Amino acid sequence: MVKTNTVARTGNEAMAEAMRQIDPDVVAAYPITPATEVVQIFAGYVADGLVRTEFVPVESEHSAMSACIGAAAAGGRVMTGTSSQGLALMAEMLYIAAGLRLPIVLADVNRALSSPINIHCDHSDTMMVRDAGWVQIFSENAQEAYDNMVQAVKIAETAKLPVIVTTDGFIISHGMERIDMLDDAEVKKFIGEYKPEYYLLNIEKPVTVGALDLTDYYFEHKRQEIEAMCQSKPVIVDVGASFGKLSGRSYGLFEKYKMDDAEYAIVAMGSTAGTSKIVIDKLRAKAVKAGLLKPRVFRPFPKEEIADALKGVKALAVMDRSDSMNGHEGPLCLEIKAALFDKALNKVLLNYIYGLGGREIGLNDIENIFGDLAKAAKGTGMEKVNYLGVRE
Amino acid sequence: MAKENPQKKPGWKSLPQGDLIIGGATAKDFKTGDWRSKRPVFISEKCINCLTCWMYCPDSAVIVKDGKVVGFDYEYCKGCGICEHECPVKGKAIKMISEKEAKANEKK
Numbered sequence: 001m002v003k004t005n006t007v008a009r010t011g012n013e014a015m016a017e018a019m020r021q022i023d024p025d026v027v028a029a030y031p032i033t034p035a036t037e038v039v040q041i042f043a044g045y046v047a048d049g050l051v052r053t054e055f056v057p058v059e060s061e062h063s064a065m066s067a068c069i070g071a072a073a074a075g076g077r078v079m080t081g082t083s084s085q086g087l088a089l090m091a092e093m094l095y096i097a098a099g100l101r102l103p104i105v106l107a108d109v110n111r112a113l114s115s116p117i118n119i120h121c122d123h124s125d126t127m128m129v130r131d132a133g134w135v136q137i138f139s140e141n142a143q144e145a146y147d148n149m150v151q152a153v154k155i156a157e158t159a160k161l162p163v164i165v166t167t168d169g170f171i172i173s174h175g176m177e178r179i180d181m182l183d184d185a186e187v188k189k190f191i192g193e194y195k196p197e198y199y200l201l202n203i204e205k206p207v208t209v210g211a212l213d214l215t216d217y218y219f220e221h222k223r224q225e226i227e228a229m230c231q232s233k234p235v236i237v238d239v240g241a242s243f244g245k246l247s248g249r250s251y252g253l254f255e256k257y258k259m260d261d262a263e264y265a266i267v268a269m270g271s272t273a274g275t276s277k278i279v280i281d282k283l284r285a286k287a288v289k290a291g292l293l294k295p296r297v298f299r300p301f302p303k304e305e306i307a308d309a310l311k312g313v314k315a316l317a318v319m320d321r322s323d324s325m326n327g328h329e330g331p332l333c334l335e336i337k338a339a340l341f342d343k344a345l346n347k348v349l350l351n352y353i354y355g356l357g358g359r360e361i362g363l364n365d366i367e368n369i370f371g372d373l374a375k376a377a378k379g380t381g382m383e384k385v386n387y388l389g390v391r392e
Numbered sequence: 393m394a395k396e397n398p399q400k401k402p403g404w405k406s407l408p409q410g411d412l413i414i415g416g417a418t419a420k421d422f423k424t425g426d427w428r429s430k431r432p433v434f435i436s437e438k439c440i441n442c443l444t445c446w447m448y449c450p451d452s453a454v455i456v457k458d459g460k461v462v463g464f465d466y467e468y469c470k471g472c473g474i475c476e477h478e479c480p481v482k483g484k485a486i487k488m489i490s491e492k493e494a495k496a497n498e499k500k
Contacts, residue, residue: 099410099411100410100411101409101410101411102410160409160410198408198412198414205414206415206416207412207413207414207415208412208413208418209410209411209412210411211411211413213411216401217401217407219404220402220403220404220407221404221407221410221411223404224404224407224409224410227404228409
C-alpha cells in the first residue's frame, strides 16, 4: 500500500482532482448544475498548466459528447462531465460512443430531469440512458467518486466500453468530506499509458470508423457490444481488487454491509447507502438483523451475484431514486426482481420510490422502512410500491 | 438461437470490434453498380474526349485509356446521370437508358 494524502474535498472537487491526476488527452464539456464545478475546476488546471489536456469548450452537451467521440476515435484518452438535461442532450451520442466501443469516461452528477424543472438529486438522468451501452458506476460519497474515476479509466480501456461514474447531486457533489488521495505518480502508474489497437490518427494501420451497418451486420456488432458488457464484469472486479492493493480500498460489483446473517435488507445506491449504514448500526445494537446491499455497478447488472447475496433475507426493500413511469415499480426494483426470479427466490419485497427532485431522506425514514419490512415479513399486507415522503 | 450462415459472412466472434473496417481503400470491395436503375451508354463516334464526364463522375466509373474515354465501369456506376448531364457535345455522347432496356438489348 502506498502513502496517501488526506484532504478535504467536495464530490466535484474529488472528481476534478482525479481528472487532474489522470491527465486525459482531451476533455470536451459544457457546464450544467450541479456538475459545472467538475469541468470548471479542471479547466483551471488546464489554464494553470497542471495538465497537458486539450480542453474543448463546446456549445452544447450534444457537441461535447460528439467532440469526445471524435477525439477518442482519433486515439485519445477522453473524459467529460455533465448532469441531468445535459446527459439527456448527449443521449444520441452516448449510444454512438458505446457502439464504436470508445473508452470515454463521463462524470455524471445525478440530478432530476425536467419537467418540472429542478436542480437537485435523483437518478432519473442516468436511468434514462441505462440501455445506452455505458458501464454505470454509482458512488456513495466523495471518496468513492474519486476512487471510481481512477478505476473507470482502466475499466473503460480494458473492457473497450465507455463508463459513467455518478455522484448524487449536491448531496455528494457539494458536500465536503475527508478523502484520501493517491499520489499523482501512483495514479499515472495505475492507469498506465493508453494504447488503442486501432485509431484514426494511425496512418500505418488505416481504419474506417462508423460505417453503415444494415440488416447484414448491425446485429453482429450489437451482439459484440452485449458480450463486451458481460465481459466487463470480471474486468471491474479485477480493477477493483488491484485498486484495493494500491489504496487499501477494494471494490467489487456491489457492497454487502452486515448482510451475512441479515433478515431484513435494504438495497440502495448512492448516498442513501451511507445513510442506511448508520440506521443498520443502530438496529444491530438492538439485535435487529438488518443489512444493506449497495449495487455499485448498475450496468452491467450483476444479477446472479446479487440474487445470491439476497438469498438468506426474509424481506427486502429496494430503494429507487427515480421511477420508470411504467405504472408499477422503479428501475432498480425491476432488476432485482428479475435477478430473484431467475434463482426462483420469491421474496417479500417492497419498493420505495424516494428522493425525487432532491426530496430529503433521513435516518428515521430508513428506520421506518425496516419497521415496514418486519411487518411485511409477518404477513401484514403492506403496499408493494411506496412513495416515500410524498404528500397525499 | 444462432442462425445458419449460408453466405459465409463473418459472425460476431470474428468481426472486428466496434464497427471498425480494418485496412485502407476498402470502398473498392463494395460494388455499388447493382443499385442502378439507369445506365450510361457511350456513343464513341460523338465523343470529343474532353474528359468532362471523367472529372465529374462521383464513382470514378468512367474508363479512360490513353487519354480517351472507352466506356463505363458498371460494377461501380450508380447510374446518377451526371456524365450525361455534363457532356458538352451537342446531341450528347452519353445516353442514359433504363436497366430494363439495357437488359433487353443484351438479350437481342
